[in-house]
Amino acid sequence: MKEHSLLTDIEFIDGFAADLSEDYASAKSYVRDIPTQALVYVRSFTHKLTFALASHHGESFSSPNLYDRIEQLNKARVIDVPTVRALHRLRGDGNRGAHPEKYHLTHEQLVKIAEKSIRNILKFVTQLYPKYHSDTPAYRFEEFDALVGRDLCYRASMQNDADAQYLVGMSLKAKALMQNEQEQAISHQSLPDEVQSDSVNRKASALSTDVAFQQAAHWFASASNRHHHALYEHGVSLLHGYQGTPQAAQGEQIILQAAEKGVVDAKALLGYFYLVGGESIEVDIDQSQQWLTKAAMAENAEAMSNLGVIYYQQQEYQKAFEWVSKAAQTGYPHAQFHLAIMFEQGQGCEVDTEQAWYWVKEAAQQGQLDAMLRCGTEILNNDNATDDELDTAERYLQDVVKYGRNATAMMELSVALADGMLGRIDVVQSAYLLRLAKEYADEAHLEVIEPIWQSLSIQIDSVIDLNPSEQELEALQHAKTILA
Template sequence: MLTDIEFVCQFSTDLGEDYRIAKCYVRDVPTQALLHIRSFTHKLTDALAQANGVVFDSPNLYDRIEALNAQRIINVRTTRALHRLRGDGNRGAHPEKYHLTADALQTLAERAIERLLKLVDDLYPLMQGADTPSYMFEPFDSFAGRDLCYRAVMEHDAQAQYLVGMSLKTRALMQREQEQALAEKQDGVQSVNRSDESFRQAAHWFEQAAEHLPDALYEHGVSLIHGYSGEADVAAGETHIISAAKAGVANAMALLGYFYLVGGAYIEVNQVEALHYLQAAARLEQSEAMANLGVLYYQQADYGQAYHYISSAAQAGFPHAQYHLALMLARGEGCQADALASEQWMAEAAEQGQLDAMLNRAQQMLNNENALGNDFSVAERYLREVVKYGHSVPAMIELSIALADGILGRIDVVGSATLLKMARERADEREAAVITPLWRSLAEQVEKVLQMTDASDERLALHKAQEILAEPKC
């Protein structure tokens, strides 16, 4: 009986190699596994188009999938499966933007492999004109990481050194996010930061590979700008980014275009150069470049072009572009105003962890009876994540009100008071003016209930809330 890798190779030799590489990286370098899955999905659309005489008029993977669906080459189920794999690949490119833990990232990669294999199973008769053969799925192994480390250390293999660096960088970004959340809970108590060591190790391997691999040169530049090794060297970092961009690295062109758009430490604003590099990166489907092109055209009041690029980035799965597309659709900027489409894109951005979208959706769910997907448990989850990752004062205020008023199905005066205190400590003058009457109202509510209840647990909670709300003595 065939193994799953042999089965996919029988489906397509080229795609089989992408599948093999993706599968071997799942346990040790899941980000690379997801990127290979996206590459697989892109090549699969090419194969489907070529087999049916279709010529794509867009390099965008979203557009290609929709074109295949529009011409009835693939059915709705296959269309959804391809879009799901496209989304999984986007998460692999920027896992830190989706607040994924290491375990969640590995689980995502494992499930994406399973979904990809199921898709090949479904498409085999269509592509090969024969029944799907029997095959056996072999378990994931954990040897890829060891092999990479051996090749990086003993053979000085630049590609292996780069991948080890990427694995360490991903780990460091996740560790830093967890450390920041823990620091919030511990109220600033100093703790050991494991992310610092992971960043240092990542920087070492990027530097080792930078001379031989443009992708590593780009990452080396980023590590210098952000001081992964301890001290930043922004001038050298920007120089390396320029070199990597000239070598055709999509992420480097996107970042250099951004620097020319807003200015770097040593790179001056130059809209002509910004346009050049952002367009070059956009042609390679770099979603942040497409989004920033949209921003550039928006600033120039060219809303038609802004809408084109922002919608392309949104369709490519970039959450920030999805949020801005929702705003443009609501206002009718560069497009026909469409309230329903706006709400759907806002929901998509929120589900992908875009903090502004999460706050917007939560406010709509709590305050608008006609909101799409009116689910208070989802609203609470969104608000808590916006507080955790964005330290947003409006989110703290919104959640505090919901807990005090029982909107979420329970009253939690301690939680409400804690959030108001956090909000007041971070508030600007305008936000403080909103917090002051809420603070007084909650204090009065606690006092009134204390006078009415004899329940010991309730009184304990009310006294705790009073303690939190007590004004400091001068």
């Protein structure tokens, strides 16, 4: 069969289920330019696919939650284990699109995740095809392009298209948030004599981040009176001062308007404001619970988690466990770590150390810093840890240092590098991390740092006395200078 006579991948998806092709096509079109939006469409696709599978088997869902729906199909034996895993994988990828900065992801990493999700959708639908149709047609994959960004900019600027203005704003916001996180992170790999040039690079990057925030705010404001989600983002931009000085009270009131217009993220944020208080909003637990419940029922993971926090504070642990579990199952890392603690302490459930450790590891894999510190430390203290596990421990602790400015992680990593626990000895990096720990330490940390500092100094002097090579001597003297 000639290639031009084959179905395209979009036509292939349309042939499987017509109501899936629009989300698939949209997701694919945004992969290169706005990967966060592509992943949002991947999540929508997964919702619709799950519904299509249920309808085919006469199954009605009892929950709006995607995780619950997948598990309901699994328990009803409507889908097999590989299908369950594939759906959860797509669900997890979709979650990353909503808040990429919370997963410590760069634009390039998001593009790779989005591309992989599209490939996984095709592979998955190819496997499902013969189960629901008589035969599986051949198709050709049309490569990703980067045209949608230019088209959106044209529509936003020249046609005053509110939807395009909102999407351009979201692209700029995602870029700015990810850049901002990288700028705020500690470069633990930068040695002292490199810090000055690193600072210059950060200042240049910060300028581009500020510009991206300002441009995002402009487009949200432009579309806000015609686009409900843009209205919400306009409120957020005022709240955080994307264009300069924050205007919290005005931002909160605009977010209230967006919530009343049905924007789920606005409902979740409004519920949070009523939980902790804001510039113009006083604490009102009843109002918080109402708004968070509305957002949670619409599958907002942060709302589920915060609803769990309300019940937890009220010591209604069973209800807290229910909502924290739901949030954790959506892939929300903070809820996953909270759930681990509840399993560990038997709050709203039986004590289950295996489940506790499972959720700690899940949260760590998703970039939750407390979980990463816990996992990294546990691995370093395990005499039977494999090389792969030690690599994971080092990566986790590096990220906790980089994004969390955590003195404990700095000390753990410093000792591991000095003692050769990671398969090598690096006294220069060990000394640098220990000095960094001293900068971020509280009084309790300082008491622990002092003997480690003395021990490392003695270790360096002892190795110098052994007449090391010229290169080794240079590194040792460098480390000694850092500790001076």
